[in-house]
């Protein structure tokens with residue numbers, strides 16, 4: 001790899017705040033033959049390499065149970081990059097990356113499975129100068145964590161630093177998350193553990209903090225006095241994409257609410273941190289999660305999609321998906337009304353919803369302000385003056401838009417809602433980096449700000465456990481929404497009862 005270049009030397013760096021280059025190190029990916037490695041991790045590494053952001057002395061070790069040679073592994077990784085990377089394929093960049101790549105077929109449950117890996121890492125230290133610095137990336141199902149953590153914990157080098165990246169799901173409830181935390185912390189210190197929630201790597205999610213804390217106009221009104229309520233939507237038109245084995249156990253609440261949605265709640269509701277250091281930011285997020293009031297069963301709605309149409313294409317219902325039980329009780333949709341019980345937010349609802357097979361992919365945070373107290377106009381309340389909404393588009397069409405009332409040109413005084421828009425695509429020349437690029441680079445730099453801390457993940461599970469507890473007692477009437485619609489009727493009622501409705505799309 002080349003040393004970090006300047007924006008003049010490398011136009012792809014335009015707009016990037018340059019940080020120090022990471023230390024030399026070797027990155028070991030457990031689960032190297034899996035989907036995540038091919039679709040996200042390897043393309044992200046390639047894009048970092050294209051920008052000269054990887055250390056000059058760097059090595060990658062792929063580990064999985066699949067038997068293949070190092071050459072076959074490199075070939076697979078090359079194909080993955082060609083297919084999934086956001087940058088065009090460049091032979092020179094690939095050659096440099098591939099030179100430091102090796103592969104180990106190992107099963108860590110078996111005695112001695114790790115010997116070959118240790119040899120390989122020692123070899124990289126000699127050949128590539130990786131200086132005993134290690135990153136272990138666990139891109140494997142949770143069942144495999146135990147053996148790998150123990151094996152790598154026992155073989156720590158004294159020469160350099162060690163870091164552990166752990167993919168979600170981090171446990172399946174509070175108890176299992178605690179056990180997992182105990183396990184990893186018996187071998188690694190908390191500042192060596194990087195629990196991934198890829199939502200935190202998204203530019204627009206980070207922009208939520210910038211919007212709030214780098215602008216003087218929002219914070220004074222960012223509270224229960226001026227905000228009527230908040231709506232957080234994580235909608236997907238995709239189904240479960242052949243992941244029935246995982247999804248049947250997880251459902252929407254463990255797959256998306258426990259991590260991504262609760263992160264968005266925390267970032268929206270948190271107090272300003274004193275600085276942008278990992279501990280300060282995470283302290284504030286944990287305080288929000290602690291303040292989340294356990295929603296009663298009437299405030300939580302779950303759904304499962306039946307057959308329907310997505311963009312004119314007929315799609316099967318969840319129970320008809322491959323390897324899903326024909327009477328599955330797994331939810332593919334969750335909506336809930338949460339309260340953050342603190343001085344800033346008391347009595348201000350945070351409505352959240354997420355679902356598969358909704359009409360479109362859309363992640364937004366909508367901050368709805370109180371209506372103007374006394375409009376001095378004759379207006380038609382229905383179609384005329386609506387409350388101001390600050391809409392943060394996490395994806396797609398990344399940006400921020402503010403809905404305001406404006407006078408319709410002409411005689412008389414009619415008012416219509418218009419939007420003041422900031423669109424990433426229009427304002428900046430550079431493409432948005434993939435979340436995984438940011439997160440992998442941060443880990444190489446030892447910056448844990450955008451990773452979930454042990455107590456944070458436990459607070460998230462405590463909320464989810466409380467939400468699912470009543471579910472054990474009754475059998476839902478599933479399916480209760482058709483694919484291609486905005487979820488079950490009960491989700492609309494949840495807001496109608498409060499005289500509100502979900503934002504129209």
Ligand code: BG6
Pocket residue numbers: 236255256363
């Ligand atoms: C993952 C979930 O964490 O997030 C998936 O396991 C979901 O089910 C995905 O599709 C959504 O991520 P994104 O970045 O496409 O919004």
